[in-house]
Amino acid sequence: MKVMKFGGTSVGTPDRMKSVASLITESGEPTFVVLSAMSGTTNSLIEISDYLYKKNPEGSHDVIKTLEKKYFNDIDKLYSTKEMRQETKEFLQGKFDYLRSFSKDLFTSFEEKNIVAQGEILSTNMMVNYLKERGIKAILLNALDFMRTDKNAEPDPQYIREKLHAIMNKNAGYQIYITQGFICRNAYGEVDNLQRGGSDYTASLIGAALPADEIQIWTDIDGMHNNDPRIVEKTDAVSQLNFEEAAELAYFGAKILHPTCVQPAKYAGIPVRLKNTMDAKAPGTIINNDLVKGKIKAVAAKDNITAIKIKSSRMLLATGFMRKVFEIFESFQTPIDMITTSEVGVSMSIDNPSHLEGIVAELKKYGTVTVDHDMCIICVVGDLEWKNLGFETLATDAMKDIPVRMISYGGSNYNISFLIRESDKKKALQNLSDTLFNKK
Secondary structure (H helix, E strand, O other), X not given: OEEEEEOOOXXXXXXXXXXXXXXXXXXXXXXXXXXXXXXXXXXXXXXXXXXXXXXXHHHHHHHHHHHHHHHHHHHHHHOOOHHHHHHHHHHHHHHHHHHHOOOOOOXXXXXXXXXXXXXXXXXXXXXXXXXXXXXXXXXXXXXXXXXXXXXXXXXXXXXXXXHHHHHHHHOOOOOEEEEEOOEEEOOOOOEEEOOOOHHHHHHHHHHHHOOOXXXXXXXXXXXXXXXXXXXXXXXXXXXXXXXXXXXHHHHOOOOOOOOOOOHHHHHHOOOEEEEEHHHOOOOOEEEEOOOOOOOEEEEEXXXXXXXXXXXXXXXXXXXXXXXXXXXHHHHOOOOOOOEEEOOOEEEEEEOOHHHHHHHHHHHOOOOEEEXXXXXXXEEEEEOOOOOOOOHXXXXXXXXXXXXXXXXXXXXXXXXXXXXXXXXXXXXXXXXXXXXXXXXX
């Protein structure tokens, strides 16, 4: 069995839903499908919640009315029989009435999560009804029955595996199994969500729990590209990535994938394939445990970076200095992206400046602190083991005309990173593409 996940744009219109239905049924083999909410729906649900937080139910009802009209129009376009239109409208009507039932007087994050969860519940019901109308043996499995997080808000893989196996055994013999992405219950049984990675994370967890032969993530781009196609000319989809390479690219800016979502698949040894709903014949990108030796694969960029340098002559040979610095960042719950050190100083970068003032105030107890704003991390990913002669030189040569604030190399075998000004990002990315990938 394979797991196929489709994002909001892939199921954003009735026509795209029909295309997805064709994709998931063409093989005729049992397939587990994870769906996001239709594009734009989650934003509308968040807006409804925002009105209720602000004690303005009239505003929320206006948004609900607009959303309801859109969905009922979509139903008329999606189904060919009067019976299925009526059945689906009755289900959706119940959900919109449920949204109207929330009160401004008692509205917390618990109610908000219940509201936001309705997007995936709507899209999956519409899809399974469409498949049934076409005569496909399909069943809708409620993600809230088996997706759960623990008390640390992390997925509970053992619970997920046990519950899912029991549900699959009870419902054997279907061609298509459909469930909601993103949503789950927490350790206390309340409706919650996976946050990081969303529906991709759901697909990876399900794929590991089944276990599946392959996990497919379908979006509106033909795989992970070797550079940012929005900025750089002549980018290509990367045919294969190692799990570690994919995680580095995802963390440092490749928007197609969240860095956490492939971890369950990695640990289970299940390949993840990135595919394009708009061009199903494109091969996409396969992510697995294989490593192509001696090759640089891709470049990514992460914006909105702040660099912090602390310089102190007292640091020389002083034990405990680094521990004190790291404890300051830990106390403000601010992770560090890059770090470089010398005998009398240490430079770090962060992507969350919300506690910057407090961090700087504490660091000043130990040395002179300088801060650089509007920075960008450029990450070059591939087989960058230190024994590979000249690979780091290729990357640095491409950056010879760019002022570089920091370089990080050696922390992993897959990544060399440069901290530069955001204003130099476009030139840096294009130079790297020309040097690493577009040589004639």
